[in-house]
Amino acid sequence: ETGVTQTPRHLVMGMTNKKSLKCEQHLGHNAMYWYKQSAKKPLELMFVYNFKEQTENNSVPSRFSPECPNSSHLFLHLHTLQPEDSALYLCASSQDGTRSSTDTQYFGPGTRLTVL
Amino acid sequence: SQQGEEDPQALSIQEGENATMNCSYKTSINNLQWYRQNSGRGLVHLILIRSNEREKHSGRLRVTLDTSKKSSSLLITASRAADTASYFCATDQGGGSEKLVFGKGTKLTVNP
Numbered sequence: 001e002t003g004v005t006q007t008p009r010h011l012v013m014g015m016t017n018k019k020s021l022k023c024e025q026h027l028g029h030n031a032m033y034w035y036k037q038s039a040k041k042p043l044e045l046m047f048v049y050n051f052k053e054q055t056e057n058n059s060v061p062s063r064f065s066p067e068c069p070n071s072s073h074l075f076l077h078l079h080t081l082q083p084e085d086s087a088l089y090l091c092a093s094s095q096d097g098t099r100s101s102t103d104t105q106y107f108g109p110g111t112r113l114t115v116l
Numbered sequence: 117s118q119q120g121e122e123d124p125q126a127l128s129i130q131e132g133e134n135a136t137m138n139c140s141y142k143t144s145i146n147n148l149q150w151y152r153q154n155s156g157r158g159l160v161h162l163i164l165i166r167s168n169e170r171e172k173h174s175g176r177l178r179v180t181l182d183t184s185k186k187s188s189s190l191l192i193t194a195s196r197a198a199d200t201a202s203y204f205c206a207t208d209q210g211g212g213s214e215k216l217v218f219g220k221g222t223k224l225t226v227n228p
């Protein structure tokens with residue numbers, strides 16, 4: 001719908017598993033974002049990549065490892081997660097990550113992650 | 117840190133009625149944006165209002181901004197069942213920060 005796709009849409013993993021979330025944008029944007037949305041909490045910015053370079057790491061634990069091989073693809077590698085990491089993980093893109101406050105961000109549908 | 121805070125947390129109205137949601141923020145901003153999220157889906161951008169603007173319209177949406185009160189409102193006129201969603205305001209944190217910070221949202225239910 002918005003030109004940003006995320007896979008998988010649902011993921012259940014154990015605390016010792018390693019998994020990856022994938023995001024792809026078809027909008028020709030230069031910035032990509034990972035957000036975490038937990039129940040009853042504000043949307044939390046995790047990482048920002050602008051022109052493939054990480055420009056923001058919002059004090060995210062190292063068990064979350066982002067990767068941005070090019071401006072169209074963004075991954076979030078997950079390792080030894082905790083049950084409290086269960087949430088909806090949203091990917092977004094915008095034209096220019098240095099103007100987050102003025103650029104419209106286009107969101108993917110999210111990956112619903114459950115950590116057992 | 118949380119910048120925008122929406123009020124009310126939940127709102128239930130009948131189809132055809134108007135829905136008003138409010139957002140308050142703490143520090144000076146350059147812009148304020150409103151987003152909508154259908155249940156379990158990604159957010160969709162609705163409207164952006166700049167700090168030097170007082171009111172903006174888009175279809176059935178009307179957004180106001182009062183920088184002296186550090187608040188904004190989103191009015192949806194003649195609501196429809198399809199407007200049922202959560203609505204979030206998002207602001208920059210001021211002080212040159214370009215990060216967009218979202219509030220907890222208002223969950224709007226429009227009953228047919």
